[in-house]
Amino acid sequence: MPTWERWCLQWGYMSSDTETLENFTEQEYKYGFTVDIEADELPAGLNEEIIRALSAKKDEPEFMTEWRLRAYRKWLEMESPEWAFIEHEPIDYQALKYYSAPKQKPQLESLDQVDPKLLETYEKLGIPLEEQKRLAGVAVDAVFDSVSIATTYKEELSKAGVIFCSISEAVKEHPELVKKYLGSVVPYTDNYFATLNSAVFSDGTFVYVPKGVKCPLELSTYFRINAQNTGQFERTLIIADEGSSVSYLEGCTAPMRDENQLHAAVVELVALKDAQIKYSTIQNWYPGDKDGKGGIYNFVTKRGMAEENAKISWTQVETGSAITWKYPSCILKGDNSVGEFYSVAITNNCQQADTGTKMVHIGKNTKSTIISKGISAGVAQNSYRGLVKVLRGAENARNFSQCDSMLMGDKCGAHTFPYIEVDNPTAQVEHEATTSKIGEDQLFYCNQRGISTEDAIGMIVHGFCKEVLNELPMEFALEARQLLAISLEGSVG
Amino acid sequence: MSTEARVAEKSSEQEVRWYDTEFEVLSGKAEDRVEKLLHAHRAESYRRFIEGGIPTSKNEEWKYTDIRELETRSLRLAAENGLSQVDEDTLVTTSLSARRGESAPLDGAILLHTIDGYLSDGLTKIQEELPEGIELASLRLSQDGLQRAFVEELVGEYFGKGKTEENDPIVDLQTALFSDVLCLRVKKGAQIDQPILLEHVSTGLEEDTVTLPRVLCVVEEGASCTVIERFRSLSSAPGCTLSVTECFVKDDGNLNHYQLGEEGEEHLRISRISAHQGKRAQAKMHSYSFGGRLVRNEVQPTLAGEEGFAGMYGISVLHNQQHVDNHTVLDHAVPHCESDERYKGIYDGNSRGVFCGTIIVRPDAQKTNAIQNNAAILLSDRASIRTKPQLKIWADDVKCTHGATVGQLDENQLFYLRSRGIGRRAAQGLLLRAFAGEVTQEVGIPGLRTYLEERIVEKLSL
Numbered sequence: 001m002p003t004w005e006r007w008c009l010q011w012g013y014m015s016s017d018t019e020t021l022e023n024f025t026e027q028e029y030k031y032g033f034t035v036d037i038e039a040d041e042l043p044a045g046l047n048e049e050i051i052r053a054l055s056a057k058k059d060e061p062e063f064m065t066e067w068r069l070r071a072y073r074k075w076l077e078m079e080s081p082e083w084a085f086i087e088h089e090p091i092d093y094q095a096l097k098y099y100s101a102p103k104q105k106p107q108l109e110s111l112d113q114v115d116p117k118l119l120e121t122y123e124k125l126g127i128p129l130e131e132q133k134r135l136a137g138v139a140v141d142a143v144f145d146s147v148s149i150a151t152t153y154k155e156e157l158s159k160a161g162v163i164f165c166s167i168s169e170a171v172k173e174h175p176e177l178v179k180k181y182l183g184s185v186v187p188y189t190d191n192y193f194a195t196l197n198s199a200v201f202s203d204g205t206f207v208y209v210p211k212g213v214k215c216p217l218e219l220s221t222y223f224r225i226n227a228q229n230t231g232q233f234e235r236t237l238i239i240a241d242e243g244s245s246v247s248y249l250e251g252c253t254a255p256m257r258d259e260n261q262l263h264a265a266v267v268e269l270v271a272l273k274d275a276q277i278k279y280s281t282i283q284n285w286y287p288g289d290k291d292g293k294g295g296i297y298n299f300v301t302k303r304g305m306a307e308e309n310a311k312i313s314w315t316q317v318e319t320g321s322a323i324t325w326k327y328p329s330c331i332l333k334g335d336n337s338v339g340e341f342y343s344v345a346i347t348n349n350c351q352q353a354d355t356g357t358k359m360v361h362i363g364k365n366t367k368s369t370i371i372s373k374g375i376s377a378g379v380a381q382n383s384y385r386g387l388v389k390v391l392r393g394a395e396n397a398r399n400f401s402q403c404d405s406m407l408m409g410d411k412c413g414a415h416t417f418p419y420i421e422v423d424n425p426t427a428q429v430e431h432e433a434t435t436s437k438i439g440e441d442q443l444f445y446c447n448q449r450g451i452s453t454e455d456a457i458g459m460i461v462h463g464f465c466k467e468v469l470n471e472l473p474m475e476f477a478l479e480a481r482q483l484l485a486i487s488l489e490g491s492v493g
Numbered sequence: 494m495s496t497e498a499r500v501a502e503k504s505s506e507q508e509v510r511w512y513d514t515e516f517e518v519l520s521g522k523a524e525d526r527v528e529k530l531l532h533a534h535r536a537e538s539y540r541r542f543i544e545g546g547i548p549t550s551k552n553e554e555w556k557y558t559d560i561r562e563l564e565t566r567s568l569r570l571a572a573e574n575g576l577s578q579v580d581e582d583t584l585v586t587t588s589l590s591a592r593r594g595e596s597a598p599l600d601g602a603i604l605l606h607t608i609d610g611y612l613s614d615g616l617t618k619i620q621e622e623l624p625e626g627i628e629l630a631s632l633r634l635s636q637d638g639l640q641r642a643f644v645e646e647l648v649g650e651y652f653g654k655g656k657t658e659e660n661d662p663i664v665d666l667q668t669a670l671f672s673d674v675l676c677l678r679v680k681k682g683a684q685i686d687q688p689i690l691l692e693h694v695s696t697g698l699e700e701d702t703v704t705l706p707r708v709l710c711v712v713e714e715g716a717s718c719t720v721i722e723r724f725r726s727l728s729s730a731p732g733c734t735l736s737v738t739e740c741f742v743k744d745d746g747n748l749n750h751y752q753l754g755e756e757g758e759e760h761l762r763i764s765r766i767s768a769h770q771g772k773r774a775q776a777k778m779h780s781y782s783f784g785g786r787l788v789r790n791e792v793q794p795t796l797a798g799e800e801g802f803a804g805m806y807g808i809s810v811l812h813n814q815q816h817v818d819n820h821t822v823l824d825h826a827v828p829h830c831e832s833d834e835r836y837k838g839i840y841d842g843n844s845r846g847v848f849c850g851t852i853i854v855r856p857d858a859q860k861t862n863a864i865q866n867n868a869a870i871l872l873s874d875r876a877s878i879r880t881k882p883q884l885k886i887w888a889d890d891v892k893c894t895h896g897a898t899v900g901q902l903d904e905n906q907l908f909y910l911r912s913r914g915i916g917r918r919a920a921q922g923l924l925l926r927a928f929a930g931e932v933t934q935e936v937g938i939p940g941l942r943t944y945l946e947e948r949i950v951e952k953l954s955l
Contacts (some may be wrong), residue, residue: 083553390899392874407889410856420880422899425871427901431882437889 042099048072051199058168061175063153070488071188071198078192084354085383085415086323088297091262098233160216162246163208167235170206175207175460179481181239185268185305185331193264193325194301201235201266209244209275218473219248234265240275240310247278249473261286261296263321263427269304269312273334276311277304280472282480287322292350295322302326307362315471317480318345318353327356327385332366332394339368342468346484347412356386356417361397361427370401373465377408383415397424403433405465453459458484503647511568511703512542515670527632527645530676534653539669541660548662555880557847558789558818560663560763568733570670571609571695571702579608579696579727581615589723589944590690598944599721602690605629609696610704610734612671626683626716632674647676647709653766655739662793663763667735677720678711679746685718688938691942693736695756697728708738710748714771717747719938723758724764725784731759738764744771744798749937752790753945754782758813765791772798779936780807781945783819783952789818796830796858805834806935808945810952811844811876818847823865825858825891832862837932838869839925840876841953849881852895856887865895870902870928872953922950 036321042053055065080091092245157164163174171178188198209215240246263285271277279302288295298321304312314328324347330339340359357367368388376382382405390397405414416433446456461484462469469477516539520532547564548555573660585591590602603623606613612631620629629638632648653668679685693706712718724734733757742748752764762785780790794803809817819836838846848867869878882895902924910920929949936942 066852175868266951403886404888407886409893410859410889411887412889413885413887415886416882416884416895418880418882420878420897420899422869422871422880425874425876425901427871428897428901429897431880431895431897433882433893433895435884435886435891437891459755 006139018165037126040490041097044097046096046098046200049143050098054200054202057099058171060168060171063179067183067188068199071195072200074189075192075195075199078195080192084325084385085381085417086352086354088323088352091297093196096262099202103181105138115222117202119305126298137157145324153419157215160213161210162213162215163206164219165206167201167204167206167237170237174206174208177239178206178237181268181270182235182237183268185270185303186266186301191301193299194266194270196234197235197264197266197301202235204235204237204265205248205349206236207246207248209237209240209246211241212243213242214242215246219246232261232263232265234263234267235491236265236267237270238268238271238277238279239270240277242272244272244276245276247280247473249280251282251284262299263296264299265301265326267300267302269302271304271306271310271312271337273307273310275307276313278313279304279315279328281314281316281318283316283320283324284474286322287349287351288322290349295351296320297323298325300326302328303331304329304339305331305333305356306337309336310334311338311340313340313471314357315340315342315468315486316344316355317468317472317484318343318355319484320393321353322351324353324355326355329360330368331360331362332368335363336365338366339364340471341368341370341372342471343372344375344465344468345373345382345384346375347377347382347430349378349380351380353381354383354385356384358387359389359399361388361390361394361399364393364395366394367398368400370399370403371467372401374403374414375407375408375461376405376412376414377465379409379411381413381415383417384433385417385419387419387421388429388431389419390422390424390429392423393405394424395426395427397427399427399429401429401431402437403431404464405433405435406461407435407437494705503525510564511566512666512670513572519670525641527641527648530645530648531632531652535669538653538665541875542662542665542669545662551594554661554820554849556880557845557849558767558787558816560761560787561787562761563733565664566701568701568703570672571699571704571732573611573672574610574696575609575696576611576613578698579612579613579694581606584613584692584694585615588690588692589721589941598940599688599690599707599938600940602721605675605689605691607673607675607691607693607704607706608885609694609702610706611850612673612675616824624685624687626680627685628676628678628680630676632676633672643678644674644676645696647678648674649668649710649942651709651711651739651935653739655741655769656943657704661765663735664737664765667705667707667737669704671705671737674707679713679716679718680717683713683718684716686863688719688721688941690721690723691720693724693734694772695726695732695734695760696725697726697730697732697757700730701732701945703733703735704735706734708736710738710740712740712742712746712748712751712774714743716743716744718777719749719751721751722764723753724762726757726760729757729759731786732761734760734762734764736762738766740766740768740776742768742770742774742776744773746774747769748774748776749779750776751779751794751936751941752781754780754784754788754817755948756784756788758784758786758902760785761787762790766793768794769805770794770801770803773800775804776804777804777806777935777937780819781948782807782811783948784818785817786814787816791820791822793822793834793859794824795826796832797826799827799829801827801830803830803832805832805836806932807836808918808929808932808949809836809838809840809846811838811840811846812842812951813844813953814842814848815844817844818849820847821850823850823852823863823951825852825854825861825863826855827855828859828861828888830858830861832864834863834865835932835935836867837929838867838878839872839928839949839953840869840878841872843873843875845877845879847881848897849883850895851883852893854884854886854888854891854893858888859890861888861891861893863891863893865893867895867897868928869899870925872891872898882900922953925953926950
């Protein structure tokens with residue numbers, strides 16, 4: 001069924017009597033399937049040998065191998081963080097495989113060369129590459145497991161001087177950029193999961209937008225976890241040089257499985273003087289079944305560094321994963337820089353989300369906005385955790401934060417942990433948080449006008465999240481509404 | 494490293510801290526039934542405390558307030574001899590209920606003193622003049638049968654029951670070592686109009702002494718009373734106060750509690766006020782901080798009966814190197830309760846204000862209505878603020894909001910006032926008084942309200 005048709009159904013534009021409330025609550029993960037593709041793997045376990053082997057397989061220069069080993073040695077000294085409001089079984093890092101790549105033909109220049117099985121997978125996911133290419137004018141760098149399979153629109157981008165490739169490619173072809181910026185925002189010593197990622201990152205995306213260039217396309221990558229027991233360690237590095245701008249979209253789905261999968265990604269954004277980066281995410285990984293079995297553990301470190309007059313904007317719609325541990329942050333280093341964070345986090349059944357942002361104001365006249373919407377249903381736990389820090393030198397810093405939570409059902413939890421640290425008297429920091437449920441009166445109002453309860457809930461939830469959804473690029477806004485509907489509708493009876 | 498390994502490492506250090514020595518001394522003292530009962534509490538708390546020791550900034554609850562000095566300083570418990578060396582009459586004349594010119598802020602209050610943590614002998618005289626419906630006794634002074642029985646009853650039924658879910662190392666330390674307990678009970682239906690003023694005096698006769706006052710306050714069904722605890726010191730010697738006040742407000746009871754921190758600016762104080770509330774019980778807890786070098790006011794009401802109300806109001810006015818941490822945990826344990834929390838801070842000099850307010854709404858506490866607000870004004874470019882308002886919500890049909898703002902006086906408002914001929918300082922004073930007004934308006938005693946407003950302006954030397 002095409003995307004728009006599903007969407008119409010879920011939003012009641014094409015009413016379907018068979019889709020009852022129960023259908024919604026018991027909706028199984030739509031994108032749960034594994035595709036049988038031969039994979040090139042390293043044995044399970046983590047040690048220096050594995051890291052060397054991984055680095056060798058990727059044909060990396062010496063500096064990269066050393067960097068990975070430094071990170072690994074640091075990681076050995078670190079302890080897994082326990083402060084987040086989440087519970088999970090301890091992760092056995094030795095049981096994971098750190099490299100898994102689909103057997104790949106050496107060079108692919110058009111879609112015809114891509115393994116038809118892979119293309120089939122994308123069809124099932126509703127993101128056919130051809131359609132994307134034709135319809136949206138979006139360049140798609142599809143990451144299947146760990147290695148990039150196909151990159152489209154590369155030529156068009158290269159005309160503008162934009163480098164858009166996998167990070168392994170960038171390591172080989174643009175080592176000077178990688179050397180300069182990799183780890184400059186999230187150092188390899190940063191935190192447990194980021195350090196692990198630095199040691200074993202498999203692949204990811206690299207974007208460089210040169211001076212004064214407005215990237216002609218919305219860049220997007222689809223992540224997908226496939227092979228059993230393979231932790232996926234994505235590393236994304238986006239550099240917007242002076243006066244440039246870029247919008248990057250990231251969306252994920254993953255096949256259904258029983259064992260928990262670890263995902264520890266690192267995303268680094270570098271916005272140089274007058275540059276703008278907009279980073280949007282839709283995350284819909286397998287959240288586990290109704291009893292909380294299975295599901296992805298998603299421990300992500302995302303951070304952006306904004307130089308003078310630069311702007312970094314994070315938008316995220318988090319509906320999947322058994323555990324979401326994610327704090328996209330902005331270091332507002334340059335004067336007049338701007339940071340934004342728009343988030344919708346939805347947890348249902350046994351999902352747990354501990355997410356939020358950090359805004360660190362260093363430069364003068366820096367501004368940040370935080371809009372976070374958390375929706376919790378079933379027995380899920382949803383936490384907002386954020387930090388707004390204004391350093392001594394950050395004259396006239398301005399922050400506005402709003403964190404709203406909505407609870408559906410009496411067994412779920414919604415929690416808010418904002419931290420505000422201000423060392424400059426000219427700062428203006430505001431924080432607001434509210435918690436509420438969908439009012440009986442609101443539902444009644446809709447019902448008496450002939451709108452069914454589930455449609456009414458959909459409308460109210462959509463209205464609740466609108467401020468965030470509006471920030472998403474068009475293509476994603478559509479998908480996001482769809483996800484909201486799947487994840488939530490019918491949670492309240 | 495595991496917790497056990499840490500404990501093992503700690504004990505292997507074999508270093509004897511001041512509290513170890515003091516606990517040793519106290520252990521030998523349990524004589525009668527009350528003492529034995531309390532000793533069981535002491536031993537249990539001490540055991541728990543030793544496991545973790547003094548919390549560091551790694552402990553999330555102590556992230557912004559560093560009290561490691563309690564471990565490293567060579568402290569000792571204040572001796573009882575302070576009692577004999579202080580003239581109680583002079584204390585009375587400087588208390589809030591003494592006449593200062595025409596009217597005292599708390600004229601006619603029932604005045605009690607603790608001196609270095611021990612109830613002063615003036616209590617005996619007061620006990621004779623108490624209004625109908627109040628019972629008062631201290632652990633140390635109650636030697637006759639009737640009073641001892643009262644102390645035993647209260648301690649047996651309530652002591653140590655006011656704590657919330659988690660054990661706090663500082664409360665455990667206080668429980669292990671406290672010096673005296675003031676037991677206060679307002680009997681069923683009694684409406685006590687006279688405020689009860691408890692002045693905690695640190696004599697500072699010796700440096701580095703620790704005073705540990707403790708209060709057990711029970712407001713029975715339908716009764717109401719006002720308790721004011723004021724902390725002050727007689728000298729500028731650096732000392733420490735760790736105080737614990739456990740309040741129990743029964744069904745339909747009403748308690749107004751105030752804590753006024755006016756100790757010397759070398760003083761360290763950590764106070765814990767807990768209130769366990771029954772059905773339709775009302776408790777309002779006010780914390781005003783002016784003095785001290787490092788102060789932490791912990792206020793922890795538990796709404797354990799339906800239709801209860803908890804109000805928490807506080808102001809910190811700081812300058813120089815002062816550090817004040819207002820730390821609240823509000824527990825909505827049952828449905829249909831309301832709470833209102835308002836904290837404000839005005840920070841000058843190098844001072845640091847901390848606010849950490851947690852609201853917990855338990856799974857069944859439907860129809861909860863909780864409001865929390867924290868606002869701070871920074872007057873100097875070296876002052877700083879750390880704010881951490883938290884909501885932990887497990888029920889769906891609730892209304893919870895919190896808001897936090899940090900800012901400075903509005904230049905437009907200042908300009909408006911100045912353009913009308915009001916000097917800059919006076920204009921600042923007006924605006925700050927208005928800023929504080931949202932909190933001070935909750936003070937039910939007019940004399941006390943005026944006093945507090947004056948203190949704020951005076952402290953800011955406006």
